[in-house]
Structure formats: structure tokens, C-alpha cells
Amino acid sequence: MFGRKQEDDTTVVHMLASALRRDISFGTLLPDQKLKIEALRQRYGGSNHSMRETLRLLTAEGLVEATAQRGFRVTSATEDDLRDILMVRVEIEKIALALSLKLGDVAWEGRVIAAQHGLTKAEAAVASTPDDLKALEWDEACRAFAATLIEACESPRLIDLHARFFDQSRRFRLALLREGGLDFAARKARQRALVDAILERDEPAALRLIEDEITAELTTPR
Template sequence: MIFSNNFDNATVVGLIASAIRRDISFGELSPDTRLKIEELRIRYGGSSHSLREALTLLSSQGLVEANAQRGFRVSSATEEDLKDIIQFRWEIEKLGLEWSLKNGDVKWQGKVIAASHVLSKAQERVIVSPIDAALEWDEANRAFHISLMGASDSPRLITTQAQLYDQSRRFILRALRENQLNFLSIAENQSHLVQAILNGDQEAALTCLRLDIEGNLAHVIKDN
């Protein structure tokens, strides 16, 4: 990764953070791996200062751990970590969907339908080509879950959800790599979720939401 002088520091930090985030999510940087600045400079480019800023940003998102004496390392990814992420994601997304159902209008429903359609197409492609389409599918899945909270009128809630999703990505992508995802079941449940939203059926929508979160993640616990 090479940066020209046209990039300002914030842009460089963002690009480096995005690249490291992707490599953590896809397992290229394993849990508990020590992140040495000089090695990262060779791999990602940028200055030592930019790399430290990027790692500090990822630390605030829970993907990297910082220690004053031992520097930075990739956060752990244990069964207990995953259980905590699932429960916390559920609590946050449940609240966000409840608020969206209360405040949402036809425009919000349209955005949910659009995000669901994009996700459906991405799922079709990732079934055929899991490696090549993995990132597209993951981003579509992330966008779909954000759309569910789009009418919550709470930027902080949405930001927290996005951070939790980032922390769950490596578990989801691991399941994808190991062919553990039942896309037929996942797609059917997501369709029911969208229909429940259109019907204003909060109980059914929340049931489907929990199944969707666990459908991507719970099986990883069983296989640990």
C-alpha cells in the first residue's frame, strides 16, 4: 500500500485502519497476534505515527488491544468473546429495531427493503463464489443490520451497533470460509423479518432478528 503526498493524515490513517480491519476480519491477522509497527509498515505502508493512530482507532472499536508496556495485539477471539458479542449485539439491535418500529415511516421501510434486496443478491453470489464474494456479502449484511436501526434517531446506538458488528465479522467470515452457513435458512428468516417490519409486528420482527444474529454466529460456538 503506497500513499502519495495528496493524502492527508486522516485519510492515510483511515485507509490503514480499513486494511488492518479487513485482515483481522478475514483471519489474515490471527487473534492475539502481536502487531509490531515496523512489520506493519512493510505490510501496509504509512508512517509509524499513522500506524499507531490506526491501531488506536481499531482499539476503540474492540478489534485491537493496547498495552502501555507490550504495545498492540489483535484482540482475542474465544468462545466467551463470541457469546458476549452475540448477547450485546442482540440487546443493542433489539433496542434499535424497537425504536425504529415506533418512529419509522414508509421511507425507512423502503430503505430496509432495498438493503434486503442488495443482501439477497450478494448471498446468491457468495454461494457460488465464497472467497471472491465474501467481502461484498459481508458489507451487504452489515448494511442490512444498520438499516434496521435507521429510524431509531440515535446516532450513538447505530455507532455502537457498527462497532459490535465489526467485532463479530471474523467469526461470521470464519463460518463462511468453513462452509457452515445455511444461506437458505438465513435468507428465509430475513424475508420473514422484512415482512414483519412491513406488518408492524414487533414480536415477530424481534424473533427473526435474534435468529438472524444467531444464525450467523451461534454455530461457531458449537465448533470451538
């Protein structure tokens, strides 16, 4: 009986966390905005306990911060935050990709090709119809591609760190999309070159290209 209730509570928390992540990423919940439990419950549902657990989960992911007054707020989204997230993502993903190149098999190569194909289709769709639904589908395709590139590294901790910092970068990536700051033709060429380097097991080229991809995904061209 208690096991089933705990499982239900966990499901509710995960559903609430997904909704809040989406709204933080799309700017519906703004950087530094205070998050009051009762107001969030009225908007998203759930109990006081499940909402508090949701905010603790998002705090662990770096999307929400606990304040000294025992409250919560959305994490800031400054240029310094972006530079820090970018630095960490580059280092984590280069280490994980290098390991994947050493350990990944032919089946992993096939999944990389499939993920790149899915991303290409999602980018074409969002470039022609940049609404919120297409943006969300594109963001998920970005996530799938990035996750597949490193999934053969055989390090659960690296994979967990990647997922955490990928989520922290969503706001910046989606803002750049809304501002028209993405060069989709250049992205397609770079992603194709990255996949080719992976298939050839050309580690120096693959590491250079993944750094270029992360940087271009999060920063406005100068």
C-alpha cells in the same frame, strides 16, 4: 495549511484502518498476534504516527488491544468472546429496531426492502462462488442490511455501538462462511420474514426474528 494536513492524515488513518480491519476479519492477522508498528508500516504503508493512530482507532473499536508493555495485539477470538459479542449485539439491535419501528417512515421501509434485496443477491453469489472477493461483498451486504434495520432509531450512540460490535463479529461470521456453516435457504426465509414483520410493524415478531438472525449468523448449528 494545517487543516489540509490534518485532513490528509485522517484519510490515511481511515485507509490503514480499513486494510487492517479486513485482514483481522479474514484471519490474515491472527487473534492475539502482536502488532509491531515497523512491520505493519512495511506491509501497509503510512508513517509511525499514522499507524499508531490507526491502532488506537482499532483499539477503540475492540479489534486491537493495547498491552501493558505499550504495544498492540489483535484481540482474542474465543468462544467466550463470541458469546459476549452475540449478547451485546442482540440487546443493542433489539432496542434500536424497536425504536426504528416506532419512528421509521415509508422511506425507511423502502430502504429496508432494498437492503434485503441486495443481501439476497450477495448471498446467492457467495454460495455459488465462495472466494474472498465474494465473501467481502457478502459481508458488506450483511452490514448494510443490519445497519438499515436500525437506522431510523434516531440514536447516534446506538448506531455507533451497533457498528462497533458488528465489526467485532466479522471474524466469526466470515469463519462460519469459510467452514460452510451457513444455511443460506434458511437465512433467506428468515430475512424475508423479518422484513415482512417490519412492514407490518409487528414488533414482537420482528424482535424475535432479528435475534434469530444474529444468532444464526454467528453460531454453528448443533
